[in-house]
Amino acid sequence: MSSMSASLLASSGFLVLLIGFLCGAPLGSAINHHRDEERVRAWRVAHSSLVGGGVMLLAIAPNLSIVELPSSLKALASGMLCVSIWSFTFALTFGAWKGHRGTQRGTGLGAAATYTANMAGVVLSTIAILLLSYGSIVHLLRTFSAGRRAGQSFPITSTFAPPVATR
Template sequence: MNQLAIHLTLHGGIVLLIGLLSGIPYGVAINQKTHEDIVRGWRVAHSGLSMGGTTMIAFSAVLPSLELNPLFSSILVWSSVISGYGFCIALPYGAWVGHRGLANDGPVQNKIVYTGNMIGAIGSLVGALLLVFGCLNSIL
């Protein structure tokens, strides 16, 4: 496994861990019969980060097989890592403060969640596009 794949596996494992740990406040919110918006926020943090970390680990497994030049491989890895950490800020923080961050307005807490969501979404999009590009290059 190459260095980039190892970095992606490491950071994917960290994102996965944060997602799994987000299950603790999720369970507490359910047991305390907290308002559904708070439960939903923790459910999104728990499931979204767990899936994101798992996806990063899956990307790392196929990375050495892709026909990508070193620059594109680096962009795929680091955009995925930045995306994962953007969501690690946005999702738990949003659940904690009760903001969804779907628009860049309102209080500063919502703007923080929005910024994390945008970093996460853009990084995910770049990583996924490069994954598809690398796969197409590999089969053509």
């Protein structure tokens, strides 16, 4: 289950990273054609946020195995992260294209869709990160506890210590 969750996170991460890079084209176009600052800002936010979001998923995917949560909660958190990143992807690209910020409910279907997608992304990503952070803290505490029982003062140093040369 965890490898499937990690694959889903990594696949979504690569695709969102691609979309984030592609958002650089309308950003450059808006700058070169002297569009209003609000349009430039919207594409800048879309470009940088989606690149950052894609990298975040790529960073979480290989480290999912150390998160100490039941596999069902890992799968739930991974699914929530994927849905949230795709919600943000829609909100940021559609919002930049149509001129909706997505931070407050506006008039019209486009503004409502942008706002709803943005808020869904905020709620789902917050819950998912809280779950994964809890599982990471549990892992960290167990690692320190195991090191203390083994007589190590700081157990992580033994993991990353350089090899000792033997003759």
